[in-house]
Structure formats: structure tokens, C-alpha cells
Amino acid sequence: MGCLLCSGKSKKKAKKQQNKKSIDQIPSREKLKLNQSLDVKSEASKDGGCGHIAAHTFTFRELATATKNFRADCLLGEGGFGRVYKGRLESTHQVVAIKQLDRNGLQGNREFLVEVLMLSLLHHPNLVNLIGYCADGDQRLLVYEYMSLGSLEDHLHDLPPDKNRLDWNTRMKIASGAAKGLEYLHDKANPPVIYRDLKCSNILLDEAYRPKLSDFGLAKLGPVGDNTHVSTRVMGTYGYCAPEYAMTGQLTLKSDVYSFGVVLLEIITGRKAIDDSRAAEEHNLVAWARPLFKDRRKFSQMADPMLQGQYPARGLYQALAVAAMCVQEQPNMRPLIADVVTALTYLASQKYNPETMPVQRPSSASSTPRMRR
Ligand SMILES: Nc1ncnc2c1ncn2[C@@H]1O[C@H](COP(=O)(O)OP(=O)(O)OP(=O)(O)O)[C@@H](O)[C@H]1O
Numbered sequence: 357m358g359c360l361l362c363s364g365k366s367k368k369k370a371k372k373q374q375n376k377k378s379i380d381q382i383p384s385r386e387k388l389k390l391n392q393s394l395d396v397k398s399e400a401s402k403d404g405g406c407g408h409i410a411a412h413t414f415t416f417r418e419l420a421t422a423t424k425n426f427r428a429d430c431l432l433g434e435g436g437f438g439r440v441y442k443g444r445l446e447s448t449h450q451v452v453a454i455k456q457l458d459r460n461g462l463q464g465n466r467e468f469l470v471e472v473l474m475l476s477l478l479h480h481p482n483l484v485n486l487i488g489y490c491a492d493g494d495q496r497l498l499v500y501e502y503m504s505l506g507s508l509e510d511h512l513h514d515l516p517p518d519k520n521r522l523d524w525n526t527r528m529k530i531a532s533g534a535a536k537g538l539e540y541l542h543d544k545a546n547p548p549v550i551y552r553d554l555k556c557s558n559i560l561l562d563e564a565y566r567p568k569l570s571d572f573g574l575a576k577l578g579p580v581g582d583n584t585h586v587s588t589r590v591m592g593t594y595g596y597c598a599p600e601y602a603m604t605g606q607l608t609l610k611s612d613v614y615s616f617g618v619v620l621l622e623i624i625t626g627r628k629a630i631d632d633s634r635a636a637e638e639h640n641l642v643a644w645a646r647p648l649f650k651d652r653r654k655f656s657q658m659a660d661p662m663l664q665g666q667y668p669a670r671g672l673y674q675a676l677a678v679a680a681m682c683v684q685e686q687p688n689m690r691p692l693i694a695d696v697v698t699a700l701t702y703l704a705s706q707k708y709n710p711e712t713m714p715v716q717r718p719s720s721a722s723s724t725p726r727m728r729r
Pocket residue numbers: 365372376432433434435436437438439440453455484500501502503504506507510557558560570571
């Protein structure tokens with residue numbers, strides 16, 4: 357897991373950029389001239405003719421107007437590739453999220469293209485909807501549907517005191533919806549798509565806490581025919597990267613299942629995939645969880661203390677069992693995402709009511725105090 361090329365998305369953008377994605381070998385169809393305006397539509401139609409691009413093209417001026425000239429008070433967040441602003445399109449009055457990519461060359465350019473192509477061809481209720489893009493001069497912007505509750509990360513980690521914690525039912529709903537988005541990529545898309553960047557900050561939530569996967573710039577078409585993997589330079593985010601992928605660069609659908617297991621663990625425990633503020637043996641969530649998985653009596657120690665015991669004991673056990681299977685070292689021991697969907701859909705259907713159902717005793721286990729809650 358300590359692979360240098362796996363990135364450490366954590367707090368600061370500089371760190372993100374330094375650690376984040378390394379350039380993959382670029383397939384020739386995706387090689388674009390850097391200082392030229394990009395014609396994504398013609399690139400897509402070259403790509404086997406399947407490319408009906410529904411996304412709208414915007415001028416830079418339209419998007420500048422929508423965000424009041426990218427005013428600081430419209431800023432929603434910042435990732436490794438640029439800033440995300442809330443905006444309102446003048447033509448339709450639609451509220452949108454606009455990601456302005458840093459103008460730093462090939463890497464961002466390639467991911468921009470992959471994102472537009474992927475999101476134009478893939479449509480599912482649990483994938484974020486791309487409304488359009490702008491490739492004006494050297495500007496690269498992506499326009500998405502606005503997800504009013506932000507990212508799952510915003511609801512799990514470093515919560516401000518006035519923000520509500522997620523209850524058990526909502527957590528299971530988010531986990532099962534995210535799994536369905538991944539199932540669509542793995543099993544419904546043809547050829548399958550390996551997402552490669554599953555993490556809490558890429559799961560966005562709408563006003564009803566419905567989850568949608570976002571950020572497809574790293575997505576890869578999966579193996580076809582008899583091939584079991586695609587070989588690629590290792591990219592992704594430190595803490596979420598499957599160990600065999602980090603070590604060999606061999607990417608399979610099971611790499612995504614591992615990342616999903618890490619996200620599920622974060623959802624259940626409220627802990628971060630990597631948390632340097634904890635004791636050394638608890639820095640890495642999977643390493644901390646592995647010995648606890650072996651002893652069912654320790655399961656209650658793993659529940660997020662913010663749940664205050666309000667979860668079903670059996671549901672916790674089952675959800676942890678799913679997470680444990682997903683993060684197994686051996687990729688072929690991990691379940692298919694379709695089986696994860698079946699398990700989590702069932703768990704999400706079992707509503708927990710703290711008024712009528714037992715509240716678990718608070719656990720004494722969290723050996724490191726939660727630093728910022
Ligand atoms: N469609 C959207 N609607 C609402 N908020 C969004 C949307 N897209 C992104 N955001 C907000 O912007 C933040 C930054 O997103 P971005 O994808 O640029 O970076 P990230 O996912 O945090 O990190 P990384 O670049 O490592 O993937 C998100 O955490 C989220 O809060």
C-alpha cells in the first residue's frame with residue numbers, strides 16, 4: 357500500500373497534486389495536442405463510432421457568468437485537478453457544479469477527455485450526470501449536476517459541531533447505492549469499466565442522500581476476452597488502492613471491489629482510510645480492521661462512536677462481513693460487486709428504528725480519541 361504512485365488525497369491540494377495520479381501510458385486515440393482547443397466530439401466519433409456525446413459545450417464566458425467570475429463564495433471544494441464552483445446557468449437557470457481544471461498540461465487534459473467520454477456514454481441513477489464541458493483555448497471545465505449535500509467525506513470525517521451525523525439507515529442506503537453504481541460499470545457497461553478512483557470524496561450526495569459516483573478521469577476500460585487484467589501505471593488514492601494493483605500495476609475489477617471495501621469500512625467505522633492523527637497501528641484503516649475481523653466479539657468496537665450505539669447488532673455484523681470480504685489480500689477471494697449489491701440491498705432494506713429496537717452499549721474500544729470531532 358505504500359506505493360509512491362498511489363496518491364494521498366487528504367487535506368491539502370499541494371499534497372494531492374504531488375501524490376496523485378501519474379501519467380499512464382496514453383493510448384494513441386487519446387493523445388491530444390496540448391495547446392490546441394479540444395474537439396471532444398470528433399475524438400469520440402473516431403473512437404469506433406459509438407460516441408454519441410449528449411453533453412453540451414459551453415463557452416468560457418457562459419461559465420464565468422454562471423459562477424460570478426469564479427467568485428470565492430461560489431467555491432464548493434478543491435481537489436487534485438482543480439476547483440469546483442457552484443453556478444447558475446443563465447440560459448436555463450439550472451444550478452450546476454463547475455469543475456475548472458488547473459491548466460497544467462497533459463495529465464489534466466487526458467483525464468478531462470476520459471471524463472467527458474465516459475460520462476457521455478454511461479448513464480445510471482448512481483453516477484453523476486455530466487451536463488456539459490468547455491474546452492475553450494487552454495481552459496478545461498466540466499459542468500455537472502449540482503449535488504446539494506456534497507461528498508460522503510463531508511458527512512463522515514471532520515464534521516463541524518452543527519452538522520448532523522449520518523444514521524445507520526442512511527449509511528446503508530449510501531453504501532448500497534454506491535455499490536449499484538459500481539455494478540453498472542462492471543457488469544452492465546460493455547466492455548466493463550474499472551473506475552479506479554472509488555473513495556468517499558468521489559461519492560456525491562443529492563438532497564435525499566442518494567449517492568452518485570463522480571470523477572471518471574482515471575476510469576479504464578476493463579479486460580476483454582480471456583484477459584484477466586489490464587496493465588497500467590499505478591494511479592489512484594493512497595489507502596484505497598488494492599495491494600496487488602499497487603505492487604504490480606495489474607488492474608482488475610477486483611481492484612475496485614477492494615476500494616469499495618475501504619469505503620464501506622469508513623462508512624461503518626467513521627474512520628478515514630488513512631489517518632495520521634491516530635496511533636501508528638491505527639493509521640491505516642484496513643490494517644487496523646484486519647485483526648478485529650477475526651473476532652466477532654470485537655465487532656461492536658468497530659462501529660462509529662458517532663452512531664451512539666444506534667445500529668442493529670446483526671446489521672453491523674453483516675456489513676462488516678461484506679467489508680472484510682472486499683478487502684481481502686487475494687483479489688480472487690473478493691466477491692463480485694453484484695454479490696455485494698445483493699447483500700447491501702438487503703441490509704439497506706432492514707430499517708433500524710432506535711425507538712423500538714435495542715441501542716448497543718457504547719464501545720470502549722476507540723483507543724485513539726477522535727481528534728477533530
Ligand atoms: N457535482 C457536484 N456537486 C456538488 N459538490 C461537488 C460536485 N462535485 C464536486 N463537489 C465538491 O467539490 C469537492 C472537490 O471535488 P474534486 O472532485 O475536485 O476533488 P476530490 O474528490 O475532493 O479530490 P480528488 O481530486 O483527489 O479526487 C468535493 O469534495 C465536493 O465537496
